[in-house]
Amino acid sequence: MKQKLFLIIFLLIMILAGNNVAQDLSYYFPKEAVFNPEIPKPEDVLGFQVGEFHASHDNIVDYFRHLAEASHRVKYEVYGKTHENRPLTVAIISSEANIKRIEEIRKQHLQLNDPSVSSKLNVADLPVVVWLSHSIHGNEASAVNCSMLTAYYLAAATGKEMEELLDKTIIIIDPATNPDGVQRFSTWANGNKSYMTNPDPASREHNESWPGGRYNHYWFDLNRDWLPLEQPESEARIKKLQEWKPNILIDEHEQGTNASFHFSPGEPSRVNPLVLAENQALTQKLANNYAKAFDEIGSFYFSAERYDDYYIGRGSTYPDMNGGVALLFEQASVRGFVQESEIGLLTFPFAIRNQFIGTVSTIKTAFSIKNEFLSYQKNYYLSAIDEAKKETQKAYVFGNGNDRNATFRFARLLNIHGIKSYLLKSDLNAGTHSFNAASAYIVPLDQPQYRLIKSIFGLHLNPKDSSFYDISAWNIPQAYNLPFETIKTYSGVTGDIFSADQLPKGNTIGSGTAFAYILKWEDYNSTRALTRLLNENIVVKVAGKSFETLDGLKFGQGSILIPLGSINTDQAKVEKIISEINLIDGIDVYLLNTGDNMSVDLGSSYFSVITKPKIAVLTDDGVNAVNAGQIWHLLDTKYKIPFTMLPLKAFRQSSLNRYNVIVMPDGNYQDLDEKVAGKLQDWLATGNTLIAFENAISWLNKNKLITVELEKDDTKAIGYNYENSLLFKASREVPGTVFETRLDLTHPINYGYQTDRLPVFKDNKIVQLKAENISANYPVWYTNSPLLDGYAPAGFSKSLSGTPALGIFGSKKGRIIAFYNNTIFRGYWSGTSRQFANSLFFGDKIRLSSGNGPD
Ligand SMILES: [Zn+2]
Structure with missing residues (x-):
């Protein structure tokens, strides 16, 4: 007791x-409450x-x-x-x-x-x-x-x-x-x-x-x-x-x-x-x-x-x-x-x-x-x-027949936001683009969500202020890399209203005895189709050159070849996966009866075997969690490929031999010492691929894994009083802005793109100086007047123009692919995330000007 x-x-x-x-409830509530x-x-x-x-x-x-x-x-x-x-x-x-x-x-x-x-x-x-x-x-x-x-x-x-x-x-x-x-x-x-x-x-x-x-x-x-x-x-x-x-x-x-x-x-x-x-x-x-x-x-x-x-x-x-x-x-x-x-x-x-x-x-x-x-x-x-009726342009049209899944995804997104869109009924030329019936959508402006439509499709140039709490540009078609235009009339071209059953369904095209299958690399779901094959250990090859079959079918670089008749090919398993690619991924697969082509036969050395990426993504203290999370989300839920999240502590201590691709998300890596840099160099020497985002470049630079000279913004607040000098500082930031790049379409990093212009999202001030015009190392360049959407500090577009948006550096037999921007920004920048996919799957195919890489 x-x-x-x-x-x-x-x-x-x-x-x-x-x-x-x-505190008890009396602390919160009005005294008189009963x-x-x-x-x-x-x-x-x-x-x-x-x-x-x-x-x-x-x-x-x-x-x-x-x-x-x-x-x-x-x-x-x-x-x-x-x-x-x-x-x-x-x-x-x-x-x-x-x-x-x-x-x-x-x-x-x-x-x-x-x-x-x-x-x-x-x-x-x-x-x-x-x-x-x-x-x-x-x-x-x-x-x-x-x-x-x-x-x-x-x-x-x-x-x-x-x-x-x-x-x-x-x-x-x-x-x-x-x-x-x-x-x-x-x-x-x-x-x-x-x-x-x-x-x-x-x-x-x-x-x-x-x-x-x-x-x-x-x-x-x-x-x-x-x-x-x-x-x-x-x-x-x-x-x-x-x-x-x-x-x-x-x-x-x-x-x-x-x-x-x-x-x-x-x-x-x-x-x-x-x-x-x-x-x-x-x-x-x-x-x-x-x-x-x-x-x-x-x-x-x-x-x-x-x-x-x-x-x-x-x-x-x-x-x-x-x-x-x-x-x-x-x-x-x-x-x-x-x-x-x-x-x-x-x-x-x-x-x-x-x-x-x-x-x-x-x-x-x-x-x-x-x-x-x-x-x-x-x-x-x-x-x-009323306002929509006053517009001279009456609708937007968007879509890409070669990327039906991205097109559908955007129409579905609009639908969730209460915006109606209609399948395009007949082919249409608008602006600089041609849109094909049934693979493009019309979004009329005269609907209740008019203002939301304007904000999603519109550009956000010349804002009144120069500092932003968040991003200054969010045009979704740019992010999805989908062609879009305004049109003066939509009468006669609108077909069925959007519905979920317009989800693309792919077919197997061709008949007879299969010698090989081919799938194109242009669709949003192409990556998922490839990982289905790789996860089942099917031998697949990538086309390093465009080619045409005897029947006149044309395939671009990056097309995926599934050879049959190889020693270990389980044809029934391949056919099962192909039917999944058709039905679930909504992608067409082409059945070829012969290896004989108009150009580049299927046995050509332009086709090289894809090595299944064994990926580690660095995580934990110092790493930008948001960027690391975007990579995790992409690999796990979209590409559906197993990978390791590797905490920096384990990265320091463990062997790297089980990985052939390491991804360094944006972050501050100052706690990693020279010993780690040496270990990474040894790992690269065996032909592996290191992918680095944004500020990870500083660590690579400091440890001499790469040499990149970056521009410094030394603009001074001349003419600003003390109070306004804060505004000046904000006005020099790149708050989240879209710039235009030009692509070398023959480079593995750009496989799957059909035009050589690509919008990129940028929310940092990384600008490379003095890059030599070598396409092997620099396949993506900002165009001459690159600002597409949002706010850029005075003079910034000019300093960006003609500089590379990413760099590829040799390290003995390996290579380092450094993205100067977050190409998978917030998960929805699927246009540029293709470059990340290409670096994962084809990074080891890149021949560098220095003679590094495969020959
Ligand atoms: Zn909050």
């Missing part, structure tokens, strides 16, 4: 001395107070399930799954009566977006729809933890005021927009929590290990993916969002520990030109109320600076292109539980309370001026049609 008493006293002392920062005791509080389900631990994603789902079971005001839905099989969810909260007929309300709300019926709607009869998005960056935890408070408050608060609000307001809570990131971060924060809380910013608790919880499973920043939809979280969310078209969306984030609270509007000079003035006026009305709410609790805040509404693939801008008003919250981050900041101790509950105060202010403002938001949405779509 005595022992027990001691234990209790000891635990009490621990708890008191531990400076537990948790709650329905039937509704479970977060601690009733979780066993801890909000803010006492970091709620895991499992905790969040558990709480919302219990809440929805207990409350008639809450409907909880799963709308998708993450890579790690976690549910993506929304809780729809409104009055009991509204929840009972929620589907009817949703359908009625959607009519606001349809100008053919919206004029009949009286907005006074409709509830306003508010969408709350939490912690799309999984380590910005105050938001996700706030989501439970908001849900409880709305579900449990009693009284006339709440009932009136819920009668006119539908609140859609996405409690954790990035479940895998939230789970990873909460595990870190709780796993490093001490009973004696420690506010030291340098402590482990406040410094996550690589890659951190910001990203999703493949280390993608989901808050850049609202437009390209490379990740399942994004695709599922946009589908749900398009089902609802909220009037207001709040995207809740965190920023640096020493900051205050930011709410929209962002920097006025960087509002996307397609965002309407009325949108910004409504944003300001919300902002005025935030200021009042934060004044009341004494929290500092700022708006109209730093962040912006320019790139439309972020959560605080995308809804602006969909008839809504989107705003950003950025709360100072505690990371763990309590952290020293410049103005004192920042606690986790304090951060959560700020998010809650902002959230409730949003809902109240939405309710109080709901008709303004609803009318805005109605007019947004009416005026979209």
Whole structure:
């Protein structure tokens, strides 16, 4: 008994001395609030107070399930799954009566977006729809933890005021927009929590290990993916969002520990030109109320600076292109539980309370001026049609008959964004391009998503400002390397409206006894077709020269030859894979009866055997996690080829003999010493391929593995006063801009391209000086006036013109392929990612001018 008493006293002392920062619910909620005791509080389900631990994603789902079971005001839905099989969810909260007929309300709300019926709607009869998005960056935890408070408050608060609000307001809570990131971060924060809380910013608790919880499973920043939809979280969310078209969306984030609270509007000079003035006026009305709410609790805040509404693939801008008003919250981050900041101790509950105060202010403002938001949405779509009718160009056309899968992918992307496209019915010449029937699409401008179409197809040149929070260019056809043009009329050329069953299906072309099969290398899915063969150890060859069969079929360099009749060929297995390539990859395969060709017979030495790449990709501290994640995602989910993620520690210590391709993502490799450089050199000497991205080049240069002289920007801020010199600095950055390159189509790095012009994405200032005009080493050059889209600093395009966009360097029998840009940017730059594929599969075929490489 005595022992027990001691234990209790000891635990009490621990708890008191531990400076537990948790607060009970009265800290967050208005004093006058009265709650329905039937509704479970977060601690009733979780066993801890909000803010006492970091709620895991499992905790969040558990709480919302219990809440929805207990409350008639809450409907909880799963709308998708993450890579790690976690549910993506929304809780729809409104009055009991509204929840009972929620589907009817949703359908009625959607009519606001349809100008053919919206004029009949009286907005006074409709509830306003508010969408709350939490912690799309999984380590910005105050938001996700706030989501439970908001849900409880709305579900449990009693009284006339709440009932009136819920009668006119539908609140859609996405409690954790990035479940895998939230789970990873909460595990870190709780796993490093001490009973004696420690506010030291340098402590482990406040410094996550690589890659951190910001990203999703493949280390993608989901808050850049609202437009390209490379990740399942994004695709599922946009589908749900398009089902609802909220009037207001709040995207809740965190920023640096020493900051205050930011709410929209962002920097006025960087509002996307397609965002309407009325949108910004409504944003300001919300902002005025935030200021009042934060004044009341004494929290500092700022708006109209730093962040912006320019790139439309972020959560605080995308809804602006969909008839809504989107705003950003950025709360100072505690990371763990309590952290020293410049103005004192920042606690986790304090951060959560700020998010809650902002959230409730949003809902109240939405309710109080709901008709303004609803009318805005109605007019947004009416005026979209009016503006589209004034255009002299009436539609876009896009497509590439040789890359049907990329063409289909783009039409599918447009469809998810609520944009209608139609198969081209008959061949069409437009601008400098010819489009073939059934392998191109027409996108009419006079449809409700007119502004979104303009933003996706349009160019973003001559912006008003010269500094950007994110990228300055996002033309998707350029990223997919798809030809596109505007047309003055589309009457008579539109066929069937886009549907998923237009997914390309390939055929086996030719009949009789197969001597060999050939597949072309021009399609988005060609790489996947090749890895099907390589993964099954089928011997395949690549054509180093274009050729023509006796029947007049033409094949380009890079075409893949599957020889039959070889000693070990299992013909039945080959035929099974070919049928998969036809059916699943949607690619044609050609059956040849003879090895005799018009030019280059199949037995020619121009065909060389493809060595199956055994790939290692460097990871961990120092490596750019986002770039490494893009490579992981590409190899694992698109190319579907096994590979090793090799942490730098293991890279230093283990033998490299099991790999023939090593990829160094962008990053800072200064911790790797000369010994590692020597080891890499020995590995290269046996004929292997090293692929390096962006800043990895500095390490290779420093360790003399390559010699590249880079341009230095020594422009000085002459004529700028002290305050504006900051702007000058930003104006010298390349924020994410598209430039044009010229290709040597005969070079293995460029196999599969059909024209010698290729847009590349650039968000760095790497410019090589003094390159000799040797195509073997430099097969990709910037054109004379290379700027295609976005912002470039004064003089930058000129210094870029005529310089190489990548370099290939010999190292004894091996070679180093250095990409000066991220050719697989955010996963959707599939146009340039072909060069990465070519370096993986054909890198060892490159003959260098120095005599290195195979002869
Ligand atoms: Zn964030």
